[in-house]
Amino acid sequence: MRSCIAERHMNLIQRIRSIFSPPPPPETSQDNGQEDMFRARYQAFRRLLSANNGALDFMTELEEAAMGRRHFGMHFVRSRVTGATTKVFNIVENLLYLAPGKYLALRDTLRDIQERIQESLATGQAVRRRELILDLDDITAGDVGDVGGKMANLGELRNTLHISVPRGFAVTAHAYESFMQHTGLWEEINCLVLGHPMAAHFSACPLPDADVDDDEATNQPIALLELCAKIRGMILAAEVPAELQEAILAAYDRLCEQEGRQVHVALRSSALGEDSAGASFAGQHKSMLNLDRESLIDGYKEIVASKYSAHAMTYRYMLGIRDDDVLMCVGCLSMVTSRSGGVTYTTNPLNAADERMRITSAWGVAKGVVDGTATTDEFVLEKGPEPRIVERTVPRKESALICSPTEGVCRVSLDPEHCEMPSLADAQVIDLAAMSMRIEEHYGQPQDIEWACTPEGGLVLLQTRPLEVRAPEASPVLLSDVSPLVHGGRTASPGAAFGVVHIVRKDVDILVLPDNAILVCVEAAPKWAAVLNRCQGIITEQGSVAGHLANVAREFRVPALFGVPSATSLLTPGQEITLDADNAAIYPGRQDDLLVRKPERPNMMAGSPVFQTLERVIRHITPLNLLDPDALDFTAVNCRTLHDITRFCHEKSVQEMFSFGRDHDFSPRSSKQLKTVIPMQWWIINLEDGFVKETPGKMVPLDNIASVPMLALWRGIVAFPWEGPPGLDGKGFMSVLFQSATNANLEPARASHFADKNYFMISKHFCNLQSRFGYHFTSVEALAGPRPRENYIRFQFKGGAADQQRRVRRARFVGEVLDEFGFQTRVREDALFARLDDCDQAFVEDHLEILGHILIHTRQLDMIMNREEVVQFYKQRILHQLHALMDAKKRDSVPTTGQT
Known part of the structure; x- marks a missing residue:
């Protein structure tokens, strides 16, 4: 009865109030216009946030590349x-x-920043000479920028050292530019590579030790081969400019006049950058032997097209060499009739302490030595005024590569007399060694020299380039308690490796390369260089340590053992083995005692042209100079990088959104203060549907908040009571006083929109928090909705009242805590940046609770972080609380069974 009377009493009071209270003002057209204006501004704000996140994503990729975490190209x-x-x-x-x-x-x-970026991106070699053809008689080492390293070195040998080399001429870098520009190939190839699925592979390949998705690893070689085949077809189908064709043929005719006969020639790549220190390009570009006049133009295009072979493109990108820098010059040399040919290393490439010379020789042309298909003789010589042979290895040789009577080369069987004979007489070995010592002395460093011996016994040099030499290492010890599966062969590249056997008999076998593969094949073919960066090691049945593949294996620090008889039969696909290249042994399973000699893969990007370009350009993109939005220099004209502009615009856009309701006297979009028991001010602006219902007045209760990410952040804020500021030691207290007295940016009396308040901008699935807890500046932005690919969290944290060292420790401490929960973090001095992407809504909510807890419970900790043990104490304490928070959520989410 009493309850009914009370209810009637309340209804009567409400009716009386309604009679005397003024009616709510009707919605006016002005209100509608302001609502439309706010809605348009909100859409612009969301576009700004989306672009901001996209810009930061690009910057993060550039920063990761600059840290050496991946291979990448100019694309x-x-x-x-x-x-x-x-x-x-x-x-x-x-x-x-x-x-x-x-x-x-x-x-x-x-605009100014963009101009500086474009200047930093400018690439390409400065071609100095405008001739299409240069005769070898007119070339020296100084012409390397116009004819490439191979032809420049040959000209140097001929014209400075007066050493016998073939007659010939060079088709210059200017000729290559003319060909590519005349046909439009440069632009077509660039567009093709950038738009092809392989662009991602060449844009940013993981380093050899990085994890690679199996499907991605399987598809990469297939897509690469498709891309290379398409580019090769474009080049071979293109028309060489008439002027260049005439120049090549006229130079050939002059060469025939000099020789007094119709000569066959060798076309050899001589790209800019090829045969240089640290980038030999060994076997990565094509050479064509024994061509006649009719084949010259097509042969030239074949050499140019070899720049885009799978192994050449992979090699370039692994070494960070820009495509624009590799201008393909071509050497055209009179073909030398070779009785034998081979390679000289003027010192031991595996051990700098061993200065003895190595000469590798085979019957016929040198091609069989460098491509790993010939059985070779080897001579080791002591250097001196009169070189002396100290070791020789002369195996039985069954065949030889010789010039075909028509064109190209062919393999022929040797007669019994030559099978057992050395391919070089001792006198020729001594003469070759003396000539090689002259070349080494001239260049002032060890050399890798290719040569030919004529039927008359004359020596003709075909190429010289710098030889990379490894530092001496302690003599490796054989395992005493494990028997090897295989013992024998020659060390082509030192070190030890563990992996699974992957036998390659055909090109298609490299298309499915397992993780941790040790490549096992018959020939040491240069084309296998395309996958060396993904292999743990390589074993071949044939091949010379002076061959192209051995060269590349040493550059990439991949252990290699060549000349292992029947390796493809003795080893089983998928078998786990340990390769000990130093001791020429292969063991079953994993032998950790040997793997201490696993070579560390070099960061071949460091110092490369592509890396240097990135370093130049990133200076105008990623550094953040505008850190404090309350500082006097936080202005548009002080933005020096793209990151500065993003920071400035983000800050000002938040201010503009908050000021709309006030500036336009529009209460529904004015900021409202959150009713809360926490002794801090929290102000909220409802962007769209962040409230359960519109709230008049200047306050909004928590139960009227509909924003999913804000409520998740709030749950973390209130999960554990803050225990107050930590006790300060004397130095910490003085540090705070010093910072407060000397840092103008920390002056609490300065006018600031954010000095004493914490601001939320919210919609149902979006939240942006800008806060200043004392001297700490914090920003949280999150989207938590039903579409995981759109969801994200961005967290920024900077500042503190203590000295720089303590603030840095605190930033690193917070970063380590966030790392434990899967955030991607970056710490720069006392600034922390963290992010999450592509997560479902529940995952985002959980991690916002973690951030909310961290916001409250890391306040003022910088003041006590004077020692590492303090950092670790509070880290473990925070982690314990966060794990308790997450465990409680899991318990609450488990349904309980009712009792009967």
Whole structure:
């Protein structure tokens, strides 16, 4: 009865109030216009945030590349730079929409940064000479930029050292440019590579030890071969400019006049950068032997097309060599009739302490030695005024590669007399050694020399280039308690490796390369260099340590053992083995005692042309100079990088959104203070559907908040009571006083929109928090909705009242905590940046709770972080609380069974 009377009493009071209270004002057209204006501004704000996240993603990729975590090419650099610049342009334009006329200086600032970026991206060799053809008589080492290293070195040998080399001429870098520009191939190839699925592979390949998805690893070689075949077809189908054709044929005719006969020639690649220190390009480009006049133009195109073979492209990208820098010059040399040919190493490439010379020789042309198909003789010589042979190995040789009577080369069987004979007489070995010592002395470093011996016994040098030599290492010890599966062969590249046997008999076998593969094949063919960066080691039945594949294996630090008889029969596909290349042994399973000699893969990107370009361009993109939004220098004209512009625009866009309700006297979109028991001020602006219902007045209760990410962040904020500031030691207290007294940016009396408040901008699935806890600046931005690919978290944290060292420790401590929960983090000095992407809604909510807890419970910890043990104590304490928080959520989510 009493309850009914009370209810009637309340109804009567409400009716009386309704009679005397003024009716709510009707919605006016002005309100509708302001709502439409806010909605348009909100869409611009969301576009700005989307572009901001995209720009930061591009910047992160560039930073990771600059840290040496991946191989990458110029396509990667250009595409990421273009992406970042485009996103920043969109950021600027959307801010100008939010704040018409206020930040116009940003356009000029962005234009200046773009110009500096384009200057840093400028690539390409400066071709000095405009001739299409240069005769070898007119070439020396100084012409390397016009004819490439191979032909420049041959000219140097001929014209400076007066050493016998073949007559010939070079088709220059200018000729290559003429061909590529005349046909439009440069632009076509660049567009094809950038738009092809393989562009991602060549843009940013993981380093050899990185994990690679199986499907991706399987598809990469297939896509690469398809791309290379298409480019090769384009080049071979292109028409060489008439002027260049005439120049090549006229030079050939002059060569015939000099020789006094119709000569067959060798066409040899001599690309810029080829045969240089650290980048031999050994066997990566094509050579064509024994061609006549009718084959010259097509042969020239074949050499140019070999620049885009699978192994050449992979080699270039692994070494960070820009495509624009590899201008393909071609040497045209009178074909030498070779009784025998081979390679001289003027010192031991496996051990710098062993300065003895190595000469490798085979019957016929030298091609059989360098491509690993010939059985070779080997001579070791002591250097001196009169070189002395100290070791020789002369195996039985069954065949030889010789010039075909028509064109090209062919393999022939040797007569019984020559099978057992050395392919070089001792006197020729001594003469060759003396000549090689002259060349080494001239260049001042060890040399890799290719040569031919004529039927008359004369020596003709075909090539010389720098020889990479490994530092001496302690003599490896054989395992005493494990018997090897195989023992024998020659060390082509030192070290030990563990992996699974992958036998390659045909080209198609490399298309499915397992993780941790040790390649086992018959021939040491240069084409296998395309997959060396993905192999743990390589074993071949044939091949010379002076061959091209051995060269590349040493450059890539891949252990290699050549000349292992019947290796493809003795080893089983998928079998786990340990390769001891130093001791020429192969063991079953994993032998950890040997793997201490596993070579560390070199970071071949470091110092490379592509890496240097990235270093130049990234200076204008990723450094963040505008850190404190309350600082006097936080202005548009002080933005020096793209990152500065993103930071400035993000900050100002938040301010513009918060100021709309006040500036336009529009209460529904004015900021409202959150009703909370926490003794801090929290202000909220509802962007769209962040409230359960619109709330009049200046306060909003927590139960009227509908924003999923804000509520998740709030649950973390209130999960554990804050225990107050930690006790300070004397130095910590003085540090705070010193910072407060000397750092103008920490002056609490300075005017600031964010000095004493914490601001949320929310919609149902979006939340942006800008807060300042004392001297700590924090930003959290999150999207937590039903579409996982769109969801993300961005967290930034900087500042503190203590000295720099303590603030850095605190930032690193927070980063390590976030690392434990799967955030991607970066710490720069006392600034922390963390992110999550592509997560389902529940996962984002959980991790926002973690951030909320960290926001509250890491306040002022910088003041006590004077020692590493303090850092670790609080790290473990925070982790314990966070794990307890997550465990409680898991328990709450488990359904319980009711009792009967």
